[in-house]
Amino acid sequence: MTMPAAFTLSAFTGDADIRAIEAVRSAVRTVKPDAWMPGPDTDPASRLPYCRIARVGDAPVGYTWMDWWTERDGTRLLLLLGYVHPHWRRRGIGGHFLTWQLEAARQDPPAMDGDGPYVFGGNADIDQPDVRNLLMRAGFRLAFTAMDLECDLEETAPAPVPLPDGLVERRLGEVEHRLVHAAIEESFATSTHGYVPRTYERYRRDVADRQSDTGLWCVAWDGDEVAGVVINEKVDAGTGLTPWVAVRKRYRRRGLATALVRNGLARCSAAGLKRVRIATILENANQTVGFYERMGYREVLRRPRYRRPFDRSGVTVA
Template sequence: MSTVDHEPLAVRAAAPAELPALPSGVGLTWRALTPADVPAWFALHQVVDDHDKAIERLAESELTDRFKGGWRDPALDSVAGFDADGHVRAYAWTEFRPVTEGTHAPVLFGAVHPGYRRRGIGRALLAWSEGRARQRLATAEVELPARIRIYLDGHHAEARRLAEACGYAPKRYYVVMRRDLSVPLPAGDVPEGLRIEPYDKERDEDVRVTHNESFARDHWGSSPIDAEAWSLDVVGGEKFRPDWSFMAVEESTGRIAGYLMSGAYDQDWKPQGYTEGWTDLVAVRREWRGRGVAGALLTAAMRAYRAGDMQYAGLDVDTDNPTGALGTYTRLGYEQRQNSVLLTKEI
């Protein structure tokens, strides 16, 4: 169905006038999160991530960053349950960045302390955050397809049962992969006509445009990233490693043909038992695909990770990626490990 075939998004969103009430009688006081709550919010995540054996752990700085960005409204998009001692025991956060092409796709985050589960809190928070997502969608200025998203680790069966009971359906599957850096690295031959250069902050806007013209338009579920979101969520975070990031540049024109962005998520290293350089994003312009550009970028990153005393290179991939990324990574020596799932409601 094309965009023009849809009913107006304000109608499709079916936004509630009032958000669902949150549970009373569970020993919690409900209010929006503020920057001052970050330490208590982070403490909840540490307990939950350990209990649920989360594939990716959140850093405190990443929670702080949630309060940045003009598209975010934490006073309306978040809610948390505080116990009598001021500890955060549960929360929900609706993240929605309107786009001008692609798909409007708010994503729902949330967690409940293990000691407060099976009291209906998780179901109530999911209903609250979905209601808020629908309210945000109803205000979108550009008419586009829309979906509400929840990402879950593949082994988190309890959370998946809850999501499916609330009407969410599996839409996409992802695999976490790692590559042992102690064994010989691939040659990483650079295609003729290109050179691999370290990431250069002066070319950041060129990299963002390359992302939008390659990754965002050719990968399922992706939409263009504007300059503000790019500066905050891609290159502005504490974990971003520009020294582990690279650009493939056309020698004749200076145009960026592909790029790779890396991070050092050290909060994951102890729980997973090894250090790792993580590839956040890698993309190649359509006209350069099939020539080994991604392999050259990934090899450059692997060399940088190893020089930084990392034991593994890591990344995740959509198992249905149409560019054949899963095969590329496998040929470079990456091995599949954990998996995650995207569940959605199509709007």
Template sequence: MSHRPARERRQLTPAVDGLPDSEGNLEWSGITREDLEELSGLMTAIEVLDEPLERHSLEALYEAFDEAGADPAHDGLLGRDGGGPLVAYGWNHPGRTDTDPRRVYLDGGVHPGWRRQGIGTALLRWQLEQARSWYRRSWQPGHGPLRVMGHVDEKQTGRRALFESFGLEPLRWYADMSFLFDGDPPTAPVPTGVTIVPFSDELSEGVRRAHNEAFADHWGSQPVDRTRWQEQLVRADARPEWSWVALDGETGEVTGYAMNAAYRQDWDAQGYSEGWTDRLGVRRAWRGRGIARALLCASMRSFADAGLEAAGLGVDSDNPTGAFQLYESLGYRAGETIVMHALTENYQPAG
């Protein structure tokens, strides 16, 4: 890591002024675009020690920085030792179009060489205050409570204990499931009255609306607007060319979908290449007909044809549609678990 000259210290809120120094010389600043490559290096150092299920990519950092409405200079914080090497970061990702609840996703970490100095604790305190400040500033009539959320591997007991010390309680458990190809992937018949077609730009808006309808009965889900949907379609990990849509054979309306991706940054650590199903949904009126099964089999065929070694997806252990049983019946097997910790606060601005 190259030593960089100390930069002018930001105007900090009182909460930020309470952040600890490393030997009296840790300096803090917001996140700029020019910081992202160095931030990626810090995140890699953290991942080498912690071995998380999900790894970062530099492309994803740029995409998060460039998201509509994102303000990393205000919602993020970088800590440098003596104004030089980057040793800690915190980055809040507010759900700016959320209504009920208003969600903020937490990301952050401390370099292994600078741990056990209270830096992570102080960073999390700052992130929670920033989340509350954002909520107060953006509040409008009709908004629900603030929900601050952090996802962490179940095995990372230290970070989970830190979350719980600030009132972020474990609420949901998400199992990663994988199907390792040994020969041809499974097949499933296409249900009568349904056609399965490749995803296309012409179908995109119909798929977005179908997704919002299909997940309306899932815990914590909120509608995805057109801007956010398009951002996710063009991100580096997205693979619309491996994605599939179920259509009603008579009307042509979207009844279900499987939107897929390739998280290449995870492949080396897990030991195999894998296509990942990010979003799988069937509208309520068409459930129980085998559409999800057919979509998954079409997706697995796309992964195998692309030369990948496995198919993967994540499932909420409390999914109301019986998804876990479906995945197991196709041969997916559960691996490690990610836990969502959350703190929900009700707040009504005065006046």
């Protein structure tokens, strides 16, 4: 497809480009209000070499960004991100972005921990078929599907239930956070769908920033050991989010996850929340989508995640 006349792609230079990025974000969010749009004002400066601002004449029409991390199995993922003003879509800009990003990452991949292979990643929600088709033409293939589900607390009317025999719930003390963090990491140790290990320092930042109301948490104890945990957080006056449901392996298949999730929903309801959201993986071997549906959750959005091998061959994305 022919690029728009007077199209330019330039490196990030400072505050003026932040204003350009904000203009693109504002336009994108008119059609996708919950769009995740990181950039130079939200992420570390190490990402700046992979930021380009697209303009047609003087008007900002899009920008690129790249994030990266090392997953549990050592895979070093390079997530290629690009955002185009809705008025300027289907004019070849997204393909131009992706071609530039693939080449730039090949020539100068970031230094990352781990010894696994570099892999390119791309995101396309189920309501973004154009993005999916662009990734597929560039050799990306579906890796797994993130699922967002929501429980209507007024409809479900959750009530607390007892824990399995021998386990008790009690409020979390300050010194016990390390045990909770260790239990979460142990529970996800065998995850094969992009799990990124979280340091204790990062866990504490998450608690301080978003999850400080531990009254919404449910922690099951076996003596001085954490058997399982459900962490809930308040997003706004009516909405809660459950970022973590973790049961250690030796406590599974005893009904603990069911009890902790139900008790967490009951606490959210008692706190005045109307709905609670959770994310999981469709392909999860534990069939977590079905589990949450039995708890009263319903599908809200599918977010397929795509990947392609890191190689040195050039690709021009049409």
